[in-house]
Amino acid sequence: MAISSSGIGSGIDIESLVSQLVAAEGQPATLRLNKQEAVFQADLSAVGLLKAALSEFQTAVKGLADKTAFQERTATTETDSPFEITAGTTAVSGSYDIEVVALAKAAKVRSAGFTAETDTIGTGTLDISLGTSSFSITIDDTNKSLAGIRDAINKDESNPGITASIINVDGGHQLVLSSNQEGAENTIDIVATDNDGADGFDLTQLSTANLTTIQAAQDAQMKVDGQMVTRNRNRFSDVITGITFDLKKVSTDGEASNFKVELNDGSVKSKVFEFVAAFNDLSKVMDGLGSYDPNTKVAGQLQGDPGLRAIKNQIRQVMSSPIGESGLTYTSLASIGIKTSEAGVLENDLTKLDEVISADADAIANLFASDNGLATTLDTILSGFLKTDGMLGSRTTALEGRIKALADDRGNLERRLTSIEARLRKQFGAMDSLVANLNSTSSFLAQQLENLPGPRILK
Helix, strand or coil, rough: CCCCCCCCCCCCCCHHHHHHHHHHHHHHHHHHHHHHHEEEHHHHHHHHHHHHHHHHHHHHHCCCCCHHHCCEEEECCCCCCCCEEEECCCCCCCCEEEEEEEEEEEEEEEEEEECCCCEECCCCEEEEEEECCCEEEECCCCCHHHHHHHHHHHHCCCCCCCCHHHHHHCCEEEEEEEEEEEEECCCEEEEEEEEEEEHHHHHHCHHHHHHHECCEEEEEEECCCCCEECCCCEEECCCCCCCCEEEEECCHHHHHHEEEEEECHHHHHHHHHHHHHHHHHHHHHHHHHHHCCCCCCCEEECCHHHHHHHHHHHHHHHHHHCCCCCCCCCCHHHHHCCCHHHCCCCEEEEHHHHHHHHHHHHHHHHHCCCCHHHHHHHHHHHHHCCCCCCCCHHHHHHHHHHHEEEEEEEHHHHHHHHHHHHHHHHHHHHHHHHHHHHHHHHHHHHHHHCCCCCCCCCC
């Protein structure tokens, strides 16, 4: 089998030559594709940055589109108050004296002591009630022990909320029944019926009359400005609108504790500050994308972009225009002390803002969260920018399509260069063979010429 090597006939490094020719052929197109992809990728990144900034601003705006965001109330109580209090947005400012008279308690009863959990109590039925709910258990040879009765009570699907347990104390093993529902109406009652009086055991030992009360069911009571209020739980949420009381202990010596409900001015101010900061963050991103530095001659990726300009103009127009809704005390950001600086960022006039909050804090809620309020309007236009088929979504899709098309162009270029490489190899291979043949012929002729007889010399 003959062994061949490209260029051996001509002495030319065909492999290197072909590689250089193919690279030279593909370089202009590769550079063009690389440049185009870099531009598209940079545009895609810039659009993504703008979308992220708009999305973050919309999150801040959504938090202000609900009036309750501006209606947070604070409730303050005296030190070591016997109750905890929570004030909702519907709570009205005011002051009240509260005395905790009694805490709600759940019923708990126990049996007499037995020698062991395995002691047989008896057979028959147990009719157990918790308040107005009841269930019945059959006690037979499978569950007639103290432990068996405990398990039967806990496993019964009709059990309305009684937990059975066994405690081992000096008085013996006692069956304890505990209610999981507080209130005076939720008493525990047991009617035990023994079905075999001659067996030496007596299930009626578990009847109510033979049980000891550990804790009686009891309602919670408190006085509001001297007026008694009774509930079957320690949480009172329907006494004063928007106020929830959690009772912790009985008041000492019948002494009332005072609490006050007030608008959380600091929270209102904080919401306004958060909005200003969120807008300034967005403005910084938009200005950066559309900027041009004459000193460095570096432009933002979206400098001169009509889409960015349209977004900035729409947002700034909403921010600067009065709210078109009747009955509003304050209809613009400037009217509550938020002004635009020469640098184009929002600034807070704290003196003016404090005056507005003190005069009518609800007016700030109306400015932002009314039907045509600032937050409501901004949320609508931001949603339009960010939706899948919106301005930025469509642009993202177009850029991704162009980048994908470039990948297809690279594939076509690669296939064309492969074809060119194959053609060059074929052409140079033919040349190499021809040169090899010519060299062989030349060597043969030279050898034949050398073998020719020399000229004869006549004398």
